[in-house]
Amino acid sequence: MNEVRVGVFVCHCGTNIGGFLDVPGLAKYALSLPNVVFAKDNQYTCSDAGLTEIRNAIAENKLNRAVVASCTPRTHEPLFRSICKEAGLNPYLFQFVNIRDQCSWVHMQERERATEKAKALIKMGVARAVLLEPLEEIEVEVNPRALVIGGGIAGMTCALSLANRGFEVKLIEKEDRLGGTLNNLYMLYPTHEEASKLVQAKTKEIEKNPKIEVLTSSEVEDVKGFIGNYDVTVRQGEKERFFKIGVIIVATGAGTLKPVGMYGYDGENVITQMELERMLEKGRLNADTVVMIQCVGSRNEKRTYCSKVCCPTALKNAMLIREANPDAQVFILYKDMVTQGTSYEDYYGKARETGITFIKYSSEKHPVVENGSVRVYDEFLGEELSLPYDLVVLSTPMVAHPDSADLAQKLKVPVDKYGFFLEAHVKLRPIDFATDGIYMCGCAHWPTNVGESISQAYGAASRASIPLSVGHVKTEPSIAVVDEDECSGCSLCELTCPFKAIRIEETEKGRKAKVIAASCKGCGACGAGCPQKAITMRHFTDEQLLAQVITLAEAVP
């Protein structure tokens, strides 16, 4: 079958694309393009219905190229490729066109021009699709060993979960003992069990497990490689340790905002919830009137997010204060009480019943701490109250760990604008990174409570154990290939390749460059610099890129 038959599927993505571009118009346009024999728009191309349509269209129309114009290849290319494969089409004959993240979402006020842009992008995509070639994936073995970075509750749980499945785990902790944030907490809401007991139990379990090696006072220094084949350097004091690792789990936790310069914070009479925990633990609390202020440094312009754990924490600590000293008066000044889920609203109700006073303040009028009392404008009463206090407790949000940016760089994974690690997809791949073989759990991702951290840890362990169990991964076949007749053996490519994936060898035809397929990562740096233009980058060939460029220029009116 020599005739190239392209099918184009244009996605509305509900109103995400359909609301901003003329999607039926795009499908109609696609059908007018050379080699396109089928084009259709659908509500959600990634839904079962959408995928079935692709499968059927490939069979019914004898398509040998498939183009989907929708969201982004970074999240959905694997899905569409797998559907092509199911339908008997080589997955490398699939082409993605991004008309959502890089078009409809960024030109929301310019329907006409955005639609024109989408047309050009589809035309470019079809032009490339026509030139695509079928490729077969290369299999690479996986080192049966996981690296868990961070020995808090998430990291400990994840390490245990992996070890219990029979995999070797290296658990790296920066401090000199396991436990992480839990080491600074007293009781856990909503069950009121001691954090230290949980840490002790987990630590004991880890120590007993022969599959886990714990490296405390250690930090990851360097990470090279890819899924299944990471070379990791860990620094432990003066010592450097090297590990061959298959998968990596980021469980580095978060910090807590220190409210320096806010509400008269002094660490003595005005303290944080974290500092209160330590006082409660040691039974050193001596205050009859305690005023707690919520949302200190969060849900504001600088940090718009809700840290979520601070409301239940305040409730718990307020109840603990009342338990220890039934005469104590506790006020909680809040913007909104966030107690989501099936049990926390009851927990909130219970706190109200115990006689804690809740006062709602507005975002415009923040409470003021001065001269031994807190002035607060009560939204419901509509008047300002003055509350004399013995102790003020500030509920500050969790913030990204200051080291996370550095680790992100070493792992080459992204962080969000607050510095928390960013998942591959907020709904579809919530604990994966976009980079294969790296996962996350716990507060490294966003503020979570202990229960959520543990759930995520199980999730991450489960995700990470897939490549470990299978024992091999398929790597991209989009690698460099040398045309020996053109190659002059000059060795510039050997010098350029950062992965030592090309070497010069003596052949019958003289000195020639050879690509080591399993080592080549497909960046294309060698080919774009080859003096003889003797290197072809599979799946990103000069012809394919030029076709896109030329088509774009033609699409220009």
Add this chain to the structure above:
Amino acid sequence: MTLQESFEPDVLGFLCNWCSYAGADLAGVSRFQYPPNVRIIRVMCSARVDPTIVLEAFIRGLDGVMLLGCHLGDCHYMTGNYYTERRVKTTKKVLKNAGLSPERLLIDWVSASEGERFATLVKDFTERVRKLGPLGNETDLEPQQLRARLVAAKETLAQEKIRWLVGRERELVEDKNVFGEKVSQEEFDQLMLQTIEKEFAKRRILLSIGEDALSVKEIAQRVEASPREVLRNMVSLERDGLVSVVGIEENSPKYRRAEG
């Protein structure tokens, strides 16, 4: 409205899969708005982009090209963006030599978490190209002349000598060669510029000869250069086996492109 204000530039962006493309996606997720002038081509690494492809974009009439990669030190392929940086530096010199403003080519870095920065870069670059005007606005050249010069520029960037120099720049400037010598950045830049000028002049001559048999004087007219300079290049081209003398007319030799 002035010409510049009503002019909508056509901008092409090559984005690397790991950082800048992800940054562009994040701009979308965050709904940062930017002008729809830019069309994006995804590559795995910015280092995939052969400078000749950039030139092809200009030859085909696009007004601006942006190459965005990971921040230096963050490249998913470790050193890819350093190659991109050097190649773009040379490409800009070649553009300038051909008469085009090097400002039409942008290289910058966008991380996966810099959606806002991506949107700003696109906005700023689109405005920059809008101010420059349609391709060639900065020159007095006729469209045909400009095109001929850009084709020669593209061929210049395909030359072995140039590609060798670009590929070895870091080594030459930062490390010592086998004789223990080091080239200073200024010396290197000077050498590069000379090589570009020489190669460009030769490519211009070869392209202008086409299928014809021409004298030095005729060639000089076609490439807008002095006969003396052309003659010097003809000698060199003949030595490289790229042209041959096919006859003598009125005391001056006629040159034709060599076969093969």
